Amino acid sequence: RAQGGRESEKHTPGTRRGPFLAPRHMKIVQMVYGDLWPEMIDHIKRAPQVTLKVIIQRLEQKDAAWRKARRDMNKIWNDVYRKNYHKSLDYRSFQFKQADKKALSSTSLAQEARAARRQALHNPQLSPSFTYLMRDEALHLDILSIIISHLPDLQASANSHSNSNNSSSSSNNN
Numbered sequence: 001r002a003q004g005g006r007e008s009e010k011h012t013p014g015t016r017r018g019p020f021l022a023p024r025h026m027k028i029v030q031m032v033y034g035d036l037w038p039e040m041i042d043h044i045k046r047a048p049q050v051t052l053k054v055i056i057q058r059l060e061q062k063d064a065a066w067r068k069a070r071r072d073m074n075k076i077w078n079d080v081y082r083k084n085y086h087k088s089l090d091y092r093s094f095q096f097k098q099a100d101k102k103a104l105s106s107t108s109l110a111q112e113a114r115a116a117r118r119q120a121l122h123n124p125q126l127s128p129s130f131t132y133l134m135r136d137e138a139l140h141l142d143i144l145s146i147i148i149s150h151l152p153d154l155q156a157s158a159n160s161h162s163n164s165n166n167s168s169s170s171s172n173n174n
Contacts, residue, residue, distance in 0.1 A: 021041065021044065026041065029041060029044075032058055032059060032062050033058075106153065
């Protein structure tokens, strides 16, 4: 006799007593029945033939619903994949956009103009730089208004740049 029990209750590896559910089966019951899964496991232990028929019907219903949901979602996912495919091929567009934005900013254009002017001053052959024949006076006024509207911004950025250089040089002197 086994300790504290009858011979018929002795459990040896590889044998099962009564209805047995593997962890994967219990997980499936838990997914289908939610918070009521312990009660369903109890019903399986009490009346497995009746309960398993009900559970199998419920699993078939759930399987059909999940397959339908998957088909519906596949349509949406395929549409998203199609829309994003060409964007995924252009993986460097972000860097190009950043470089263009930086190169076309008013500050970089002003610095480019200053550098060209300095180069023209040092090289007399380039002296008549930025000389263009424009007979339309309205065009002159438009260019002047653009320069005047950007002049405070350029002066502010130049002042902040010179102030940051002065503060860094004064901190180095200390």
